[in-house]
Amino acid sequence: MKKLFLVLITMVLGASVYAQNQITLEDFTVKRSFAASRIGGLRPSANGERYMALSPTRRQIIEYSYKSGLPVDTIINLDELKSDISEIENYSINSTGTWMLIQTKTIPIYRRSFTAEYYIYEFRNRDIMPLSENGAQSAATFSPTGEKIAFARNNNLYIHDLRFHSEIQITKDGKRNEIINGIPDWVYEEEFSCNKAFEWAPDGSALAYVKFNEKDVKEFDMAMYGALYPRNYTYKYPVPGEANSKVSVHVYDCFDRTTFKMEIGEDTNVYVPRIRWTRDPKRLAIFKLNRRQNKLELLSANVRTGESSVMYREENRYYINNDNFDAYTFTPDGQSLIVINESNGYRQLQQYSLTGKLQKSITPAKYDVIDFYGFDPVKGMYYYSSYEEGALEKHVYCVDSRGVKRKLTPKDGWNEVSFSSNFAYYIVNNSSNERLPNTTLYSTAKGRQLRVLVDNRALEEKIATYVMPKKEFTTFKAADGVTELNGWVMKPTHFDEGKKYPVLITQYSGPYSQSVQNMWSVDWLNYVAEQGVVVVCVDPRGTGGRGEAFGKCTYMQLGKYESDDVIATAKQLSAMSWVNGDKIGIWGWSYGGFMASLCTLKGNDLFSMGIAVAPVTNFRFYDSIYTERYMREPGENGDGYDLNSPINYVDNFKRGSLLLIHGTADDNVHVGNTYELAEALTQADKQFDMVIYKDRNHSIFGGNTTKQLYQRFVNYIKANLLH
Numbered sequence: 001m002k003k004l005f006l007v008l009i010t011m012v013l014g015a016s017v018y019a020q021n022q023i024t025l026e027d028f029t030v031k032r033s034f035a036a037s038r039i040g041g042l043r044p045s046a047n048g049e050r051y052m053a054l055s056p057t058r059r060q061i062i063e064y065s066y067k068s069g070l071p072v073d074t075i076i077n078l079d080e081l082k083s084d085i086s087e088i089e090n091y092s093i094n095s096t097g098t099w100m101l102i103q104t105k106t107i108p109i110y111r112r113s114f115t116a117e118y119y120i121y122e123f124r125n126r127d128i129m130p131l132s133e134n135g136a137q138s139a140a141t142f143s144p145t146g147e148k149i150a151f152a153r154n155n156n157l158y159i160h161d162l163r164f165h166s167e168i169q170i171t172k173d174g175k176r177n178e179i180i181n182g183i184p185d186w187v188y189e190e191e192f193s194c195n196k197a198f199e200w201a202p203d204g205s206a207l208a209y210v211k212f213n214e215k216d217v218k219e220f221d222m223a224m225y226g227a228l229y230p231r232n233y234t235y236k237y238p239v240p241g242e243a244n245s246k247v248s249v250h251v252y253d254c255f256d257r258t259t260f261k262m263e264i265g266e267d268t269n270v271y272v273p274r275i276r277w278t279r280d281p282k283r284l285a286i287f288k289l290n291r292r293q294n295k296l297e298l299l300s301a302n303v304r305t306g307e308s309s310v311m312y313r314e315e316n317r318y319y320i321n322n323d324n325f326d327a328y329t330f331t332p333d334g335q336s337l338i339v340i341n342e343s344n345g346y347r348q349l350q351q352y353s354l355t356g357k358l359q360k361s362i363t364p365a366k367y368d369v370i371d372f373y374g375f376d377p378v379k380g381m382y383y384y385s386s387y388e389e390g391a392l393e394k395h396v397y398c399v400d401s402r403g404v405k406r407k408l409t410p411k412d413g414w415n416e417v418s419f420s421s422n423f424a425y426y427i428v429n430n431s432s433n434e435r436l437p438n439t440t441l442y443s444t445a446k447g448r449q450l451r452v453l454v455d456n457r458a459l460e461e462k463i464a465t466y467v468m469p470k471k472e473f474t475t476f477k478a479a480d481g482v483t484e485l486n487g488w489v490m491k492p493t494h495f496d497e498g499k500k501y502p503v504l505i506t507q508y509s510g511p512y513s514q515s516v517q518n519m520w521s522v523d524w525l526n527y528v529a530e531q532g533v534v535v536v537c538v539d540p541r542g543t544g545g546r547g548e549a550f551g552k553c554t555y556m557q558l559g560k561y562e563s564d565d566v567i568a569t570a571k572q573l574s575a576m577s578w579v580n581g582d583k584i585g586i587w588g589w590s591y592g593g594f595m596a597s598l599c600t601l602k603g604n605d606l607f608s609m610g611i612a613v614a615p616v617t618n619f620r621f622y623d624s625i626y627t628e629r630y631m632r633e634p635g636e637n638g639d640g641y642d643l644n645s646p647i648n649y650v651d652n653f654k655r656g657s658l659l660l661i662h663g664t665a666d667d668n669v670h671v672g673n674t675y676e677l678a679e680a681l682t683q684a685d686k687q688f689d690m691v692i693y694k695d696r697n698h699s700i701f702g703g704n705t706t707k708q709l710y711q712r713f714v715n716y717i718k719a720n721l722l723h
Contacts (some may be wrong), residue, residue, distance in 0.1 A: 004593070008334040008612070021466045028524045028711045035461060036437040036520070038429060041088070046097065048422030052103050058087035059141050061100075066425040066441065071452045076100060076121060085119060086529060098123055099162055101131070101140055101149065110186060110667060111698075112195035114138060118151070120162065131160055132167055139196040143204035148254070150182075150198060150207050155210055157182040157198060157370065159254070163445075168209065168250045173500055177219065177236055182209040185217075185245050191625035192273040201281040206303060207252045208275050208284050208646040214245040222665055225694050233260055235667065238624040240641075241633040247272045249286050251303040252454045261309045262301040264288055271625070274325045276355075279334030285311070287328075293319045293629045298328070298337070300354070312337055312356045318552040319629045321347070321512065336360070338382070340369055346550045349384055362399060368545060370394060376423045383408075383423060385415070391486055391545030392473065392518040396428070398444070401713055408447060411435075414519035419444075427453065431473055431520035433488075436460050444599055466526030467493050468522065476538055476572055479564035485549075486516040487538040487569070490529045495578075500582035502721035503535045503573050505599075509562040510591035511630055512544035512551050523656040524710050531714070536573060540565030556637055558619060558630050559598055559644035566595060567603035573608060585609035587713065590669060590698065591616065593661075594646070597677060600658050601649035608656035609720040610697035611713060614669045615660070623671065647677055650684040657720045659689040661709070664698030 027033035041054030045063060052075060055204070061075040075093075078085055100121040108114050115136035121128045131140060131149060137158075140151040149160045157175025160167050171181040176194040182198035186430065189195055198209035208313035220237035223230040226227050238244045248271060249262040264272065264286060278285050278300065286299040286308065298312040316318060324340040331338065331351075337361060341350045347361035347369045362382050363369055373383040373396075385396045396417045397404040409415040413432030424444055431437040439454035471488040478485050492501070506517050506525060516539045529535045540562040542554035554561050566586070574581035586607055588596035593615030600610030619627045620634055620641050631640050642648060658681075662674040674690065681688050690714065695702050700709055 019305045020458055023468060023527050023530060025467055025524060025527050025710060025714055026707065028522075028527060029707045034459065034522050036431075036459055037452060037454050037692065039427070039439055042418055042427065043090065043091075043093075044418065044421045046093075046095065046421055048420045048424055051418075051420065051425075051427070052093075054088060058089070059090065061091060066420060066450070069441065069453070075420050076102075081121075081126070081128055082120070082535075085128075089116070092142060094142040094162075095144055096146040096625065098146060099142075101142060102128075103140070105136075106655050107136070110189055112189050112193070113183065114195070116140075118149075120149070120160075129165075131250070132158070134167070134357065141196070141200065143199075144202055145204035148204060150200065151183070152183045152198075153198075155180045155183070157207070157252075159207065168257075170257075171211075172211075177234065178213070178215050180212040180214065180245075182211075184210070185212045185214050186235055186667070187244065187623045187625050188212070188271075188273070191623065191629075192271075192315060194274070197275070199275050199277055200285075201303075202215050202277055202279060203281045205254055205281050207254065208277065208303070209250055209252070210272055210275060212245040213252055215249070216243040217245055218242055220670065222667065222670075224665060233665070237621065237667075237670075240620060240624050240627045240631070241635060242624065244269070244271075244624055245293075245691075249275060249284070249301070251284060253303075257590075260303060260306050262286060262300060262303070262306045262521060271321065271552075274284060274328070276328060276330075279330050279332070285330075287590075289320065291628065292632060292653040293322075293625075296320050299596055311354050312339065314341060314343075316342060318548070318555045322629070323512070327369075329372065329375065331375055332377045335363045338372065338375060340372065348442060349382060360401075364403075368547060371419065373419055374423070377674045379423070381423065384418060385417065391514065391539075392516060394517075396426075406447065408442065408444070410447075410496050411450075412518065412528070414517055425450075432518050433473065433520065436463075463522075469493050469526050469535075471537075472514070473518070476565075476569045478541055479568040483541060485538050485540060485565060486567065487536060488516055490525065490535040492529055492532055492534070495534075497578055499578060500580040501532065501578055502538055502580050503534045503570075503585070504528060504717060504721065505566060505570065505584070505586040506535060506537050506592075507540070507586070507588055507595060508590075508592040509540050509543065509566065509588070510593045511542055511554065511558070513539075515539055524713070528714065528717060531718065531722065533717060534579070534675065535571070538566060538569045540569075554630065556631060556640045557570045557644055558640070562595055563598045563602055563644070566599050567606060568604060568684070570599075570606040581606075583608055585611070585717065585721050587611035587717075588615075589613040591648070593669075597646040597658065597660070598644070600647065600656070601652045604652045604654055605625075609717070610656070610658045611661070612658070612674075613661045614663065614666055614700070615646070615673060615677070616669050617647055618642065621673050621676070631695065650677075650680045653681065653684070653686045653688075657689065657716070659691070659716050661691045661693070661700070661712075663693045663698065663700045665695045666698045668698040 039053045059078040063073040085104045102114045102119045106116040118131035118140045137151040150193045152311045153432045156171045214236045217236040222233045229300045246268045274287040276285045288297045296314045299308040300311040301308040328339040331336045331591045337352045351359045367388045370385040380401045381398045394414045396408045411430045416429045418427045418451045436456040441450045471490045525535045587598045593612040596610045597612035600607045660672045
């Protein structure tokens with residue numbers, strides 16, 4: 001009887017497994033079958049006791065109580081208004097709670113820049129009207145007093161006065177490909193991660209802005225197809241060693257309508273990656289970075305005279321990370337400056353006087369700080385996230401002025417946090433490799449969970465009905481034989497130790513990037529694994545989360561250590577009993593495409609297949625700010641540029657297959673990168689594959705493109721690794 005019972009149980013379990021759904025490529029590329037739910041448009045309310053969020057339809061904004069978790073008000077409901085707005089894409093509320101700014105019909109320009117139609121909604125009268133009738137706008141922003149809105153249009157700046165509904169144009173020299181006011185040029189936007197270069201004074205009395213003079217920057221032409229004669233799209237794109245925009249800083253006085261130019265020094269070959277007002281409306285802080293990006297000065301400028309002096313100075317023997325700039329915060333009393341500084345080899349929070357004297361190190365331990373959320377002067381508490389528990393985990397902490405620290409995120413994995421305006425509450429979006437994203441509300445004082453806002457339980461139950469390969473974290477040895485590299489391995493669900501499997505290495509590998517993190521993710525690579533390919537990911541030297549010595553060792557020679565380490569990883573994999581050493585492939589996009597092409601050629605004795613999407617093939621072709629930060633100018637480091645270019649290794653290509661993919665309208669990594677490598681391979685009499693997508697940008701999407709592109713990836717992997 002017992003034996004019969006075991007047989008029946010086995011049959012039932014077998015039938016259950018057999019009945020599970022098989023994942024398809026379309027689940028990831030078209031259907032988004034496993035997309036997790038999150039709170040959209042989350043904003044803390046001004047009073048500290050409530051937060052706002054968009055409804056699923058994006059036509060309502062609901063306000064909730066932190067304490068009860070219940071909705072307490074509908075801030076706006078488009079269904080009840082006479083408006084042409086189909087959905088709320090972004091929004092903000094002024095400081096007095098009298099007006100809302102709604103962004104809709106957004107049209108991207110580059111990665112961060114856009115034009116949009118903005119509407120202003122008055123709560124008292126429930127009136128809604130366009131911000132401007134004179135054309136689409138960009139970066140519309142309330143003044144701190146809530147009475148005005150500044151915005152950009154056609155390279156000029158405007159101010160809308162809500163009291164009189166008047167529009168004033170405050171700059172008039174804006175001209176495409178020559179002068180830009182208040183909006184960054186292409187290379188600033190891309191490499192300093194900003195889409196706005198103007199800031200309101202704290203009392204709303206003035207508007208400071210950066211003017212970009214890009215007349216001397218060389219133009220880049222992209223042919224846009226679709227007509228009998230292609231149209232040329234021309235924009236300014238500085239490559240390493242060539243002229244950048246000349247920048248100047250100006251302050252417009254809203255009362256007397258005069259503009260003053262701020263002093264930033266005689267050297268015009270510098271960057272101004274940020275401007276930030278001090279707590280004093282008469283003093284503007286200007287970030288001045290030298291072209292090599294290893295010396296930063298924070299200037300304090302008198303906005304009525306333009307005179308400036310240095311309040312803080314920082315130097316680095318390699319370069320200053322551009323991720324540090326947004327952390328700079330003036331304390332509420334206006335007497336101190338909080339920064340992220342790497343002087344001890346790690347990204348640490350430090351506090352300085354306004355004369356540049358170090359007052360204290362807020363986070364002195366040897367780990368990298370990720371985000372600085374702010375300082376609560378009432379409790380004397382600093383809030384930040386860091387890699388204190390290793391590069392795979394992001395946790396959030398608070399620390400007081402005596403150095404007493406408390407961890408605020410109890411769950412392992414990756415934690416993204418939004419604090420209430422008074423830091424009394426915080427909302428955590430947490431996930432791990434084993435746990436789907438969940439959004440939870442906590443009380444800061446007690447660190448106590450108040451309630452779960454989003455649990456994704458339905459998605460969890462859905463995924464349980466599918467056969468889904470999972471990642472297993474591991475480590476590999478770097479090429480130096482000593483350094484441990486973080487990685488993961490994803491095997492087919494019915495993996496058999498007695499068989500030999502092909503391997504696909506996925507990576508990005510760029511400076512301070514991370515591909516190996518303890519967070520939830522499922523994508524097309526899960527499908528690849530289920531086809532019978534072991535997928536492996538590795539973060540080589542030069543990636544993030546492990547301090548300056550690890551992250552900046554690639555300085556002056558991008559690609560060398562990263563490719564050495566990925567090749568070393570492939571060697572270690574080939575020695576494993578379950579790996580078919582003749583079938584190891586690699587793929588990557590952008591910097592990852594650079595690495596995929598370099599490793600396929602440089603390590604051709606190991607790699608039998610490479611897929612390089614939108615690859616940089618020589619950093620001489622890429623933009624000035626990014627490249628010179630890590631490589632200096634070509635005149636100083638020609639070998640660093642050329643010796644680590646995949647073009648230099650085409651003669652190594654003796655076996656296997658290489659697929660190059662690019663979009664012709666890629667404004668970031670130009671298609672010429674792929675053409676140059678293709679030409680070098682052609683002249684070396686090497687066979688390769690290449691696919692070009694008409695009028696597609698760096699993301700190569702639009703219409704049916706995504707589905708077709710990823711099917712091409714899968715077909716190439718199957719043809720070269722599974723057959």
